[in-house]
Amino acid sequence: MNGRYREAAEFPLLESSHSVSVRPAAVVILAAGEGTRMKSATPKVLHEVGGRSLVGHVLAAVDQLNPHHLVVVVGHGRDLVSAHVHQTHPQAVPVVQEQQNGTGHAVRVGLAGLAASGVQLPSGPVVVLAGDTPLLTGSSLVELVELHSSQRAAASVLTAILDDPTGYGRIIRGGDNDRVTRIVEHKDASDDERVVREINSGVYAFEQDALTSGLSRLTTNNAQGEEYLTDVLGHLVSDGDLVVAHVADDPDEILGVNDRVQLAQAGALLRDRINNAWMRQGVTIIDPTTTWIEVDVQLDRDVCIERNTALVGSTVVESGAVIGPDTTVDSCVIMSGAHVFKSHLVEARIGPDAAVGPFTFMRPGTELAAHAKVGAYVETKNAVIGEGTKVPHLSYVGDASIGAGTNIGAATITVNYDGVHKHRTVVGDHVRIGSDSMLVAPVTIGDGAYTAAGSVITDDVPPGAMAVGRARQRNIEGWVERKRPNTASAEAAKAAESPHTGSADQPGGAQSTPKEHE
Ligand code: UD1
Ligand code: CA
Numbered sequence: 001m002n003g004r005y006r007e008a009a010e011f012p013l014l015e016s017s018h019s020v021s022v023r024p025a026a027v028v029i030l031a032a033g034e035g036t037r038m039k040s041a042t043p044k045v046l047h048e049v050g051g052r053s054l055v056g057h058v059l060a061a062v063d064q065l066n067p068h069h070l071v072v073v074v075g076h077g078r079d080l081v082s083a084h085v086h087q088t089h090p091q092a093v094p095v096v097q098e099q100q101n102g103t104g105h106a107v108r109v110g111l112a113g114l115a116a117s118g119v120q121l122p123s124g125p126v127v128v129l130a131g132d133t134p135l136l137t138g139s140s141l142v143e144l145v146e147l148h149s150s151q152r153a154a155a156s157v158l159t160a161i162l163d164d165p166t167g168y169g170r171i172i173r174g175g176d177n178d179r180v181t182r183i184v185e186h187k188d189a190s191d192d193e194r195v196v197r198e199i200n201s202g203v204y205a206f207e208q209d210a211l212t213s214g215l216s217r218l219t220t221n222n223a224q225g226e227e228y229l230t231d232v233l234g235h236l237v238s239d240g241d242l243v244v245a246h247v248a249d250d251p252d253e254i255l256g257v258n259d260r261v262q263l264a265q266a267g268a269l270l271r272d273r274i275n276n277a278w279m280r281q282g283v284t285i286i287d288p289t290t291t292w293i294e295v296d297v298q299l300d301r302d303v304c305i306e307r308n309t310a311l312v313g314s315t316v317v318e319s320g321a322v323i324g325p326d327t328t329v330d331s332c333v334i335m336s337g338a339h340v341f342k343s344h345l346v347e348a349r350i351g352p353d354a355a356v357g358p359f360t361f362m363r364p365g366t367e368l369a370a371h372a373k374v375g376a377y378v379e380t381k382n383a384v385i386g387e388g389t390k391v392p393h394l395s396y397v398g399d400a401s402i403g404a405g406t407n408i409g410a411a412t413i414t415v416n417y418d419g420v421h422k423h424r425t426v427v428g429d430h431v432r433i434g435s436d437s438m439l440v441a442p443v444t445i446g447d448g449a450y451t452a453a454g455s456v457i458t459d460d461v462p463p464g465a466m467a468v469g470r471a472r473q474r475n476i477e478g479w480v481e482r483k484r485p486n487t488a489s490a491e492a493a494k495a496a497e498s499p500h501t502g503s504a505d506q507p508g509g510a511q512s513t514p515k516e517h518e
Helices: 054-063 078-088 105-115 138-150 207-216 230-238 258-280 479-483 490-495
Strands: 026-031 071-072 092-096 126-129 154-161 170-174 179-184 198-206 243-247 291-293 309-312 327-329 344-346 348-350 361-363 366-370 373-376 376-385 390-391 396-402 413-414 423-427 438-439 444-447
Touching: 026 054, 026 105, 054 078, 054 126, 054 138, 071 105, 071 344, 092 105, 105 126, 105 207, 105 230, 126 138, 138 198, 138 243, 154 207, 154 230, 179 230, 198 207, 198 230, 207 230, 230 243, 258 291, 291 413, 309 390, 344 348, 361 373, 366 423, 373 376, 376 390, 438 444, 479 490
Parallel strands: 026 071, 026 126, 071 092, 154 243, 291 309, 309 327, 327 344, 344 361, 348 366, 361 376, 366 376, 373 390, 376 396, 396 413, 396 423, 413 438, 423 444
Antiparallel strands: 126 198, 154 198, 170 179, 170 198
């Protein structure tokens, strides 16, 4: 079925796909820092928003630049970070920075590592950015590189205007043209400089020789005792080289994640960005603040998503389907016109116009054919459920295949586990499984067969047979009055035996007939 769906690359929800006219020679992603403020055993750049790691978002944006070479500078959690990057970007060269001596040092180490791996850079700029800015878009990177080459700048920096620039490096401008003269880190800035609201995003494009010469002149003579990459820009301006700034349209793009508060902020901003994009594509989202759609999800027009719903993993939803409220759908295919209501689904396929929920738990390998229905308090796993078949209430269907037009009575269980092995249940077409049946697998129920309610079915049932697997009922008359004398039950039984007299304690008792109690 996958072939029916668009490849993610052909359907850029968040990334415009106009390509850059100048391919960067290399992109260097800085990701060696510890991320101390996350207070986490997981390296910072591997934390996720929108179903993708922080560095994964940066890599997706960098893809728009189509660089010749890609370097990821790693340090803390280097093995995990390198392995993670390798999964999606096997061409990336991880370079270890043993000691985090600053962003300038990191770039020098990264370029040296690339050279040591035998790479000779072709012509083109070198782009540097950090691995913890998940909202940065490929378009902003493309715009920065385009500006850099059209201006023939030695260095270009992506900046943003923030209401609260605290903590960021400030862009200091001067001269007649109000050109960038240098960047000063917050900790090194004077009171006058701290008033500046234009900040350094930490994203740059450099001419190769300008970068190399600037890096060679860095010192640790500053408030943090680090080699600042930002100082390269000041050195270039002193040399008379041109440094330009591109102000990002959306200041949210530069949000760097340093702690879990910022992680949640970035997650919420990304959620809004994704939801807005889908709404513009023709998806109805009833309550965007409680709707969480991960980046790899694909939706058709006229999908409707009700409140408090998460669509995660590789989920695909076709036109006319309604999902939610209060639903999580993880890596499922929901086909056209299906309705999934207050449920939790993982790796399931829901056929056209099928209905699921409320309170259904679908585990991997569940496949519902068209017009099938799985209802309240039903759990399914590894189960193929045929066209128009219903499993409406309180059942477990695991390791089973069920034909078309079949009805599974309430509280039916496929008894699939003998304590050691799992076994399959096969149910044919147009079968009627009575309520509270135990189908003890391996077992096969033939087409058109019935099972009596409350049966324990241990043997195969031939097509068209009625299977009865339960003790016959017997009634022991008068048992309650003999064995439980003087109880309310015994009194009630006695009253039922004698002709009715009516009583204030039994409202309506005299008039009521059994029918009215049904
Ligand atoms: C940096 C900029 C600041 C800018 C801000 C934007 C410098 C000196 N300052 O500050 O002007 O406003 O980013 O977010 O560059 N890293 C390494 N190795 C190191 C040091 C850092 O790989 O030795 C990585 C970090 O893991 C991080 C990135 O580089 O991903 C930025 O480093 P960080 O220490 O966060 O810089 P800031 O102080 O935020
Ligand atoms: Ca930072």
